[in-house]
Amino acid sequence: MRSRILVGLIAGTVGGFLGWFLQESLIRYEVIKDVLTGQVNIVAPTEGQLRTLVFCVGGLIGLFLGAVDGIVEGNKRKLGQGIVIGAIAGIFVGYIGFFLGGVLYEKLGGDASSSRADMFSFARQLIARTLGWAMMGLALGAGSALSTRSPRRVVNGAIGGLIGGFLGGFIFDMVAHAALPVQSAIGASGIQETGGASRAIGFTAIGSLTGFFANLVDELMKQAWVKVLAGKNEGKDFILSKPVNILGRDERADVPLYGDMSVAQQHAAIRAERSRHYLMDGGTSSGTMVNGQRITGEILLRDGDMLQIGTHRILFREKATQAKFAREPLDVAKASPVSSVPMPSHLCPFCGSTKNLDGTCKCSVSAPSSLSMADTAIHDFVLAPTALPVTNSSFQGGVVIQMVATEGAYAGNAFPLRGQTTNIGREAGRDIMLVEDLRVSRHHARIMQENGTTILHDNGSSNGTFVNGVRITTQVISPGDIIQIGDTKFRCE
Numbered sequence: 001m002r003s004r005i006l007v008g009l010i011a012g013t014v015g016g017f018l019g020w021f022l023q024e025s026l027i028r029y030e031v032i033k034d035v036l037t038g039q040v041n042i043v044a045p046t047e048g049q050l051r052t053l054v055f056c057v058g059g060l061i062g063l064f065l066g067a068v069d070g071i072v073e074g075n076k077r078k079l080g081q082g083i084v085i086g087a088i089a090g091i092f093v094g095y096i097g098f099f100l101g102g103v104l105y106e107k108l109g110g111d112a113s114s115s116r117a118d119m120f121s122f123a124r125q126l127i128a129r130t131l132g133w134a135m136m137g138l139a140l141g142a143g144s145a146l147s148t149r150s151p152r153r154v155v156n157g158a159i160g161g162l163i164g165g166f167l168g169g170f171i172f173d174m175v176a177h178a179a180l181p182v183q184s185a186i187g188a189s190g191i192q193e194t195g196g197a198s199r200a201i202g203f204t205a206i207g208s209l210t211g212f213f214a215n216l217v218d219e220l221m222k223q224a225w226v227k228v229l230a231g232k233n234e235g236k237d238f239i240l241s242k243p244v245n246i247l248g249r250d251e252r253a254d255v256p257l258y259g260d261m262s263v264a265q266q267h268a269a270i271r272a273e274r275s276r277h278y279l280m281d282g283g284t285s286s287g288t289m290v291n292g293q294r295i296t297g298e299i300l301l302r303d304g305d306m307l308q309i310g311t312h313r314i315l316f317r318e319k320a321t322q323a324k325f326a327r328e329p330l331d332v333a334k335a336s337p338v339s340s341v342p343m344p345s346h347l348c349p350f351c352g353s354t355k356n357l358d359g360t361c362k363c364s365v366s367a368p369s370s371l372s373m374a375d376t377a378i379h380d381f382v383l384a385p386t387a388l389p390v391t392n393s394s395f396q397g398g399v400v401i402q403m404v405a406t407e408g409a410y411a412g413n414a415f416p417l418r419g420q421t422t423n424i425g426r427e428a429g430r431d432i433m434l435v436e437d438l439r440v441s442r443h444h445a446r447i448m449q450e451n452g453t454t455i456l457h458d459n460g461s462s463n464g465t466f467v468n469g470v471r472i473t474t475q476v477i478s479p480g481d482i483i484q485i486g487d488t489k490f491r492c493e
Contacts, residue, residue, distance in 0.1 A: 004072045004237075005219060008065065008211035012164075015064030016207020019057035020200045026052050050102075054095045058140060061207040062090015065144035068215065073236065077251040082147040089143030097139020101165075105132030130169040137165015137206055141214045150241040156221050160214030167209050172202025224270070224277050224318045231312035232259040232409075240277065245270045247309060248282075259409040259436065260310040262286045267309055270301070275320040277301050286310060311412040400447070400454040400477055400492040408488030409436040415490070417454070422447040424485060425459075439463045439486035447477075454492075456483065 027049045066086015070079025108128035141161020145153045224240040226247075238255045245254040248267040257263045264284045271278045280298040281288040288295055289308040302321040307314040402416045415432045424432040427442035434440040441461040448455050456477050458465040466484040467475045477483065481492045 004068065005212060005215045007071055008068050008215035009208055010211075011064040011068050011071070012061060012211025013204055013208035015061040015211075016057065016204040017200070018064075019060035019207065020203040022060065023053050023056035023203075024199070026056065050098065051095070054098050055091055057203050057207075058090040058094025058098065058136075058143075059087050060090070061140050061210065062094060062144050063087035064207070065140070065211050065214070066090075066147050068144075068211070069148060073233070073238075073256065075251055075256060078147075085147035086144045089146045090140060093139045093143035093146075094136065097136040100139075101132035101135035104135055105129065108132075126170065126174075129172060130166050133169025133172065133202075133206060134162050134166040137161040137163070137168060137210050140165070140206070141210050144210075145214065148241070152221075152241045153218060153239075156217040157214040160212075160217040161210045163213040163217075164209030164211070165206055168202055168206030171205045172198055223275055223320065224272070224316070226255055226270075226307070227315045227317065228255075228257075229313040229315055231257060231310075231314075233257070240270055240272065243272055245272075247314075255314070257309060257312045259411070260312065261410060261413055263310040263312065268307075270316075271298070275318075277316075277318060279307070279316075399449065399452060400479055400481075402493050403432075403483065403490035404493055406482075406489050406491050408486070410434065410488055414493075417447055417449070420449050434486060434488055437486040437488050440488070444485055454478070461485075 063083055063086050066082035066084075066089070067079055068082070070076065070082050105128045108124070108131060138158050138161045141164065142154050142158035144161075145157030148154070218239060218241075222239045222241070225237050226240065227237050228234055233256065240254070242254060246266050246269050247253060247255040247257060248265050249257055249260070249263045250265040253266065257267065263286070264282060266282050267284050268279060268281050268288045271280065277300075278298050279288070279290065279295065279301050281295055286309075290299060290301070291306055292308075301316050301318065303316070303318040305316040307316060400417060402414050404414045405411050418431065422431045423443070423446050424430055424434065424440075425442050425444040426433070426435055426437065426440045428435075430443075434444075441459070441463070443459050444461045445459055445465045446457050448457065454477050456465065456467065456472065456475050458473050463486060464471045466472065467477060468482050469484075477492050479492050483490045483492065
């Protein structure tokens with residue numbers, strides 16, 4: 001979650017600075033100097049200039065803050081949706097905030113056209129500015145969170161924006177006050193407006209601080225979240241901020257689980273009720289498991305529960321039960337095979353990392369070095385703790401009857417070889433379709449059964465076909481061989 005706060009800070013900073021740069025090039029700020037008193041006054045911006053200001057600053061801050069979720073989750077759909085909704089909300093909701101902030105600013109005695117530097121005027125101006133900008137920040141924070149479609153996130157964004165806007169207004173006025181002597185020293189024949197520096201710092205600050213505090217408030221106010229321990233989004237946290245949070249392969253899912261074809265588009269859901277949360281399976285064929293047990297219907301979750309969906313292992317966290325239950329560590333292997341969380345053969349059951357061909361992983365002390373390539377592959381197959389069952393007929397005569405993906409987007413899936421020829425490629429209609437592996441050609445390779453042997457043919461693919469680490473054109477394959485096509489590795493069985 002720290003990454004979300006950091007990304008929010010950076011995104012807001014970039015949006016605020018670009019917004020300042022764009023509006024400076026479109027708006028001409030002017031000052032006038034009273035000949036009798038020598039006092040320099042700023043010409044108040046017109047209505048059209050204010051709209052341009054909101055369009056530039058509000059739109060760009062909203063655009064960049066709306067992109068935070070998509071960037072953190074690596075979700076292109078959320079990224080595009082957040083950019084569009086964030087920019088629109090930044091303009092329209094931001095305009096409301098700018099308008100309300102201006103009204104509050106005037107009610108509190110603020111006067112942008114005055115450059116009086118006495119202490120009372122400065123204090124009144126500072127209070128009016130900070131509270132007025134707080135309203136602008138509130139609108140920007142709430143608007144940028146609209147793309148999440150979560151009322152709780154919108155409220156959190158508004159609170160964070162309120163804090164960010166308040167501090168941004170304070171910084172803006174402090175810099176503007178410091179620039180007064182410079183502005184007053186400019187001669188009558190060459191008056192130039194010197195407020196660009198304060199606007200640059202102020203607009204950048206309101207963007208960066210709104211992005212920082214909006215995501216910080218999200219972190220502090222979250223009631224439940226999940227952490228992906230193994231799978232495509234390994235190591236990422238997802239806040240459960242909606243009444244119903246979807247887990248699945250759909251890009252619109254609140255907890256996206258990519259790269260596993262056994263996971264349904266909308267596989268399961270976590271429903272919030274007051275401060276507690278319930279998990280329900282979506283009636284999927286592969287099912288949903290909690291602490292090693294397949295669930296039916298809906299069950300009540302508590303902090304520390306381990307969810308298993310396909311090859312994804314997901315840790316559930318909940319503040320309401322965080323310190324109220326003494327839990328046995330769920331990552332420790334259980335003595336009973338019935339209660340343990342099943343692991344796919346290509347993952348280590350202890351650290352959850354992908355195993356190498358020799359059976360080693362991140363938690364291994366050393367890797368055996370005396371085995372040949374073929375022996376290593378068979379060693380890995382025999383010693384895999386949860387290897388998929390293989391019939392004895394698969395080893396008779398060296399005939400391969402299926403390929404099990406051990407690495408890549410399809411890891412954990414088994415692909416049976418049917419008929420005399422099995423075509424492999426990314427194009428629809430292939431016997432083994434690898435549409436999610438972009439390094440696979442449309443007609444990549446084929447496997448043929450000839451005279452009791454299994455032969456792999458490469459179809460002139462651009463990235464090649466490999467057997468036990470060697471690029472081949474035509475190769476007889478046997479059970480235990482490792483085939484690599486694109487970024488996907490298969491074990492022959």
